[in-house]
Amino acid sequence: MKLKNLITKRYKETPADCVIASQALMMRGGYIKPVGNGIFTLSPITKRITAKIEKIIREEMDRIDGQEVLFPVAMPATLWRESGRFDSIGSELLRFKDRSGQDMVLGMTHEEAATHYARDIADSYTQYPFMIYQIQTKFRDEPRCRGGLIRVREFTMKDAYSFHTTQEDLERYYQVVYEAYNRIYARCGVPEVIAVASDSGMMGGKVSHEYMLLTPVGEDTIVLCRECDYRANMEAAPCIAHGETGEVAPLEKVSTPGTKTIETLCEFLHIQPTQTCKAVVYQENLTDRYVVAFLRGDLDINETKLRNYLKAEIHPAEITEDSALSAGFIGPRGLPESVRVVYDESLRGVNWVATGANEPDAHYVGFNIAREMGDVEYVDVAKAYDGGICPVCGKKSIYTSRGIEVGNIFQLGKKYTESMNMTYVDSDGTLKNPIMGCYGIGVGRLAASVCEAHRDDYGPIWPMSIAPWHVHICSLRADNEEVAAVSQKLYDTLTQSGIEVIWDDRPVSAGFMFSDADLLGVPVRVVVSPKGLKNGTIEISSRDKSLQEKKPVEEAAAFVTAYVQEELKKLS
């Protein structure tokens, strides 16, 4: 199409509120328009980009046997009460009442809807496994939006849900999705996106990964190891531990349900996050239970005292303010009503669980320290830091980076199928709850992240696979008859070859035209000008400057077509 017909506008000046480069470029280029806090209209340019991202996602989801569905955006609260999340989730979940006074919610994720749909259908083990997915609007009433499309309240998301009869099958499929995700990011032109172990937070479940685009403007801190492939979200890597002797207890799992960030933990313990605190782990005599205590670094306490404070089950009556404080059980919420310290076999780690007086639900404040079973050990616990010890390989090779989360995958387990009573008849005739996995990708955030990763001072540099157009024709002096004729022919030829072309034939100065082209970020630029035509040539360059050629007029179309197809092939 002609650029003059494109109903967007480009701006020389950056809006005052912009905080990161991609946001500034997307505002200046007319990609997005804010409507409210964290709510945006996507322009035709952005819609073309996200449509291509969605197409890639669809192809990859279909390739791993996903079946596309469409869940409702607005749902009755009854559905969310079944899973318990109507009450357990905070105000990110937008609740409202319909005309008859019934509680409703806007979908922020669709485990309930997926389970609701599947539970009446998949009643035999023969129907498993299967995966259903959708690409749809989500609404989360985020307390703080940021960075244009990076963090918003309303957004488009691909969310997928798989159902399995065994944990092994879930783990097998989890790996399949893991690889599909890597293909999706590679095809969108950001192969640098990496998967990191993450905290599963409110989703429940045990194993999860986040796909991170490493960039200084990211919202998450990622912990990585130079020596091995250990990498995790800081939230899931609170227990980078080293013993007083310098020995390290390997951390085989770094994620656990209800894990809190080290900051939260430290806040709970009244210590500074940078201050080392001491965790003491021991096995009770003749039992298989392990006990862990987190101690403030300035506390001096011996094991006998500790055993008095901590028993596998501590009853409220046994807790005095002194003992709780010493043991780190007392926090902003006051004395807990009960504290249980448990060794979780499946995690090979230790959790302690406190139920607070002011908390309606169990309040998890522990984290696991995976370690060899056996002797009493003392380990220091600190926030992961540059130069710290890697919990996997044990070398002092930890470094951190910031990252934008562009996707995530979870092994959910039976949280939803149990609470929502989804069952199937197994081969032995018994009734069982299926095991779930869920997998998300934020489409708009991915588009913005690609912009953040691939740009220069003048605009985005869109990868060919998701670029709004493949080729941008700049007709300098379109009032020149020959320029007009050659441009028209080139446009027609390319378009007929299936190339998507944006054609700028406006009577504006060259600089103005090039600046607009830079902001549109189309990967191939073709300049038709009187100067070039005098020599019988057309200029062809790539947005990233790796290609800069002059081609005879009659060869230009074929050259451009071949180049575009070559680039598309690289990203297919």
Add this chain to the structure above:
RNA sequence: CGAGGUGUAGCGCAGUUUGGUAGCGCGUUUGGUUCGGGACCAAAAGGUCGCAGGUUCAAAUCCUGUCACCUCGACCA
């Protein structure tokens, strides 16, 4: 939720201290001259100064309240 900041034309801003005609640049419209990195000249359109109340002869400006937005935290698939 805590701390700080900002609301004046589509965008960027000045004007508020010390109350007195609503301003500038970009953009937009029209005409003309230009033409390879955001050209120039001339003319024009566009504003309940976030909203409400108050003080005053007079409020963008002072007072009170309120709303919205932004930044940093807290929080968060």
